[in-house]
Amino acid sequence: MKVARAEAEEKTRLALLDAADEAFLSGPWEQASLESIARAAGVTKATLLRHFGSKQGLLEEVLQRAIGEVEEQRLGVPTNDIAGAVANLLDHYEMRGGRAMRSSNLELDGPLADLGRRARQFHYDWVDLAFGAWLQTAPTPERRRLRAALIAICDVQTWWILSHDLGLSRVGIQATLILTISRLLGVDL
Numbered sequence: 001m002k003v004a005r006a007e008a009e010e011k012t013r014l015a016l017l018d019a020a021d022e023a024f025l026s027g028p029w030e031q032a033s034l035e036s037i038a039r040a041a042g043v044t045k046a047t048l049l050r051h052f053g054s055k056q057g058l059l060e061e062v063l064q065r066a067i068g069e070v071e072e073q074r075l076g077v078p079t080n081d082i083a084g085a086v087a088n089l090l091d092h093y094e095m096r097g098g099r100a101m102r103s104s105n106l107e108l109d110g111p112l113a114d115l116g117r118r119a120r121q122f123h124y125d126w127v128d129l130a131f132g133a134w135l136q137t138a139p140t141p142e143r144r145r146l147r148a149a150l151i152a153i154c155d156v157q158t159w160w161i162l163s164h165d166l167g168l169s170r171v172g173i174q175a176t177l178i179l180t181i182s183r184l185l186g187v188d189l
Contacts, residue, residue, distance in 0.1 A: 013051050015041040020062045024099065034058075063115050070096060071122060077130045082187060085130035085154075086177045090170060093159040100156040127151050134185045146184065153180055 019040035023032035034055055038048040052058040074092055078084035093100075100119075127150045128135065138146050152158065154177075162173045182189050 012041070012043055012047065016043065016048055016051055016058070017062055017065055020058050021066070021099075024059070024062060060115070066096065066099060067115060067119055067122070070119075074122075074126050075129075077126065079130060080133045082131075082181050082185070083174075083178055086174055086181070088130075089154055089177070090159070090174060093156055093163075094170070097156050097159055097163075101160055123155070124151055127154055130154075131181075131185065134187075149184055150181065153177065153184070 016037065019037045020032075022040065023037050032055075034045050034048055037058070038045045041048070048058065052061055070092065073095075074088060077088040124147075127147060131147075131150055135143055135147055135150075158177075159173065162168045162176060163170075168176065179189070181187075
């Protein structure tokens, strides 16, 4: 009986997180109501509050879960492989880029600000993982600028500009990023 109850609680919690994630994607988070999120999950507002305490608590859990999923996916990046790193990045942005752009527009303070800093640091660490071999061999004065350029080139906003503002297809974005990164790292195509 206790196992079934725990499984039902976890199922409810996941349904609430999924509904909140959908609400986060579909419009301004500030306008999403707890009632509509609870209704979409098939529960009451009281149940939602019992699980997360507040709208802020729910948002923190949604973002925390998203960061965990991002880390799992992006840590699969091949190292010393520009095309593989770009493919990993585009897989991620096609799945979560819209969320990342939306969350970058949120007013983050307290624990949410910490999540934002954690996400940015993860991106920097991903660049180090994906392109570390080239960074380590770069002359010391140039290494910091090279890393900064890679961080900017691989940022979600760069993907957004290429895909949404300029209307490039995935193939076009991939070719553009591979060309840019290869030239930056001095790798012949």
